[in-house]
Amino acid sequence: MAELKLPDLGDNVSSAVVVGVLIKEGDSITAGQPVLELETDKAVMEAPASEGGTVSKVLVKPGDEVKSGQVIAVLGEAAEPAAENKPAPTPPPTPAPAPVSPQPSSTPAPQRSVAPLPSAPVGQRRLIPAAPSVRRLARELGINLLEVVGSGPAYRISENDLRRFALGEAPAAVAAQPPSAPAPTLPDFSRFGPVRREAMSGIRRATVRSMAQAWSTIPMVTQFDKADITEMEALRKRINPRAEKRGAKVTMTAILLKIAAAALKQFPKFNASIDTATNEVIYKEYIHIGVAVDTPTGLLVPVVRDVDKKGVIALAAELGEIAAKARDRKLTPEEMQGASFTISNLGGIGGTGFTPIVNWPEVAIMGVSRSSIEPLWNAEKATFEPRNVMPFSLSYDHRLIDGADAARFCRFVAEMLEDPFLLGFEG
Structure with a gap:
């Protein structure tokens, strides 16, 4: 055995x-x-x-x-499998005399509050939290999942819910999960006008937990800077035809991955974590960088591993693959763990700057905003010139990193962005 x-x-x-x-x-x-x-x-x-x-x-x-x-x-x-243990592909033609009840995974509380399933407004689709196996069973039974009330967390629909629905039983009430920490009572917003409720997705619930932990654990400071990316952007456009032959597209994020790896080697504190239990700093000998990806279901952060050991074109190809998997929600847990630093690039959307929240147990995160043409002074020519300037920010854990360290880190990144020649040496 x-x-x-x-x-x-x-x-x-x-x-x-x-x-x-x-x-x-x-x-x-x-x-x-x-x-x-x-x-x-x-x-x-x-x-x-x-x-x-x-x-x-x-x-x-x-x-x-x-x-x-x-x-x-x-x-x-x-073992001799019992007939009753075999899953039935279709519901029985007549309901059993005894009422069907779901099997709880833990001892039920004596008193549980319930909440109704929120309905979506006319013309909008309600998010249906159901696993692929449940969706397959629904298709086999000819059930429209929009008509089923899930009894699991965040209204998740189970196979038991489908079988109860097929037997014509009343849908089970959804258990209201108490918050992990006391929260102020909300006012009755319906007094002021129409409202609707929508259950949080699993991704959003995870974001709530991780951001609340980071905000309450890490004393964060944000350093802001700018870089003249005129020459780097010209180089990126020249490289792209070569990259496209290898099925990749070089983006500024791919270049930033390589530059950030060089910066993390130069400033190892930013590639570390704090162990408060032993009063030690854990310096990582590897460089794995998380990249925030905006998806229809929420923010996901897949991890690009060994960034310092890969070229820009290889990083661009890998970045395109994991971003597509993130949007299709096909990432595995292994592909979202192990990061020692994170980059969040909102330049494709807009904005002039923001303060990203450090993703614990990391100690720093870089935020990138949209570049724009600005007049910069050329001392040699004694004139202003139009240049492509990209704003970026660096949030850091002030318990380990001082302001001067953050300013030097940002200047290093800016200098690498401003002089593509340095990428071949420092990167």
Whole structure:
């Protein structure tokens, strides 16, 4: 007999919800074969088996919350699968005499408050939180998910919800989850005019938690600077035809990745983390940089690894791939962990500057705004010249980084942007 344990879910991912069990008792599986379909705050993924064997017992079911290292199945001699344990592809023709109730993953509280499902205004589509396996089952049963009330967190629809709906039962009330910390009571906004409510997506809930933690943990300061990118922008346009032959498009973000890697080597404090439990500074010998990506479901931050070891064109190709995966919500937890620094580029949208929030446990983040043509003084010619100037900012953890360090870091980045020749030496 051997225990099949859930593999590591990744940094900052403490648990996940089982949305599909891909094995059953008696199945023969191999190492690496997907056994569970899991949903975290930011991604839906498949969990592979750590070893092969015959499934003797499955210990989890859809709706359960699982953690890294938890035993999810037992491998050994094939057990005689009970007929009632086999999932029914379609609901029974007549409902069972006993009322169907969902199986809770934990002991229910004696008293739970409930909240109704918010409805979307006419002409707008409501976000439907349901895993791919649930959507498949809905198609098989011919159910419109817009008509189903989910009983899970943030109105997530489970397979039990679909089967209850198919049997014509009243939808279960949605449990209202208490906030993790006391919050002021909101006024009744409907007194002043029409309102509507919309459940937060998993990505937005994760953003709320991480930003609140960062804001309450890190004493942040933001340094602002500008760089004349006239020559760098001209070089970027000259390089792009060569990059396009390799299926890449060189953007300013790709160039900034390379420049930031050089800056992190020059200023290792910015590539560190603070361990307050031991009063130590952890300096990272690797350079992995997160890149904020705007997606329809919220902000995601995939990570580009070993930036210092890659050329600009290679970085541009990788950046395009992970940005597309982020927008399609196909990133795995591993692709969103391990960053030691982050870049958030809003230049494609607009703005003249902003103060990005440091992503704990990192100690710094760079924010980039839209460049514009500005008159700069040319001392040699004693005249003003039109130049392409890009504003950027650097938020940092003041517990580790002093203002002078931040100013030097920004000047280093600006000088690299202003003189493309330096990229070949420092980068």
